[in-house]
Amino acid sequence: MNFTLKIWRQKNAVAKGEMVTYAVSEISPDSSFFEMLDALNQQLITSGGDPVAFDHDCREGICGTCSLYINGRPHGPLKGVTTCQLHMRSFKDGDTIHIEPWRAKAFPIIRDLIVDRSALDKIIQAGGYVSVHTGGVPDANTIPVPHEKAESAMDAAACIGCGACVAACSNAAAMLFVGAKVSHLALLPQGKVEAAKRVQKMVACMDELGFGNCSNTYACEAECPKGISVVNIARMNRQFLAANLLSEREKVVNISL
């Protein structure tokens, strides 16, 4: 298969970027999108050019590192897959493929197609954890967890933090990501204790980092490679409201040394 590629090239964080056109030929329909890009880079290196920088790691859809915006869609045309799981058979021979980095104020471009997504890590650091050591594996049923709750928590925990939700959102909002992270902990007994504080802290951090507001277009759900549902956003909204309206004033303990 032959393709024309239009790829965003940007030397560094401050340089002005532009779309540059390349041609690749004799690509197997069964090669992955990244193998196709590897072929292009080989071509560029042989001809003394600068290879295209793009993020990837596991190449099997579990790490959330890959992040290409292909023809106007994060992770390309297939539903429920990451860029690394995309194959060239999903395109037509002779297609022109546009490849851009995720674009958001909170995801500054580092080089070419690589963006800095540490903003998502900062949101996790703000509250996406359980503070106490929850110990080893307890005997079955010592901590009762209803089956549906466990399922919902697992569905939310499937988030790999790739940031496709932010990339797809017309407002560059991180609501699906934060909703998923708030949900998977709040649904389980170990995470419940800190649930109110967690949602407040994570939302405050999200606001601070310059992500947009949710206008419920649900593009995030449509593009999430792990099929995370916007029900998680509603759960976060609900918990945030409850946390602000119902939480009691904290008792101040004076520790004298």
Place this chain on the structure above:
Amino acid sequence: MNLLLSSFSSLTNKVLMALAGLFLVTFLGVHLGINLLLLNNDGGRAFTAAASFMGTNSIIKVFEIVLFAGFLLHIILGMMVSGQNKAARPSTYVVSNHSATAPFSKYMFHTGIIVFLFLLLHFFDFYFIKIGLVAPPDGIASHDFYSRTLLLFSTPWYSLLYIVCFVALGIHLNHAIQSAFQTLGLNHSKYMDAVKVIGSVYSLLITVGFSIVPLFILFYRH
């Protein structure tokens, strides 16, 4: 006010916007009920009675203030949130987004602006005349909403403009109602589909209901 609102969390602002919006949605239903009285073949008696009740009743007077506050809050928040959303993506994509979205959800700002402009027009046409800020047209008393309505709707271009604005409002509401529920955290597999259907039906009723009046006056009364 802007400063105060921007100090709130993004979620708090969205909840306020949703609550104000839902309040405006219920008001629209009441307004439509009164407008439909114009279809009565009674020389406008029922409509005038309803309009003067709305204009003089003291409880309604209090609600009028709440209503204006609701509009103001919804509009200011809408502008502010849209501004923040634009700022959240300073460099835009070369290829515009192709992701699947909820119907019309990307056009809330655009349809909102149309409705806002209509609201201004509506104020000049009725409210400002009523409170004496704008002089009524010749031969029509400042509180005679009935004759005023007939006069306006007998102009085809005005009726067309009016209908276009209500189509925009219908599009706005179609997404707005279910969106408000989602924002308030009321998204549940048991009833969300029902909320979406009821929201769409309600917004359709608003568009059709309000549009019937000028069409009726244009083709039957004129």
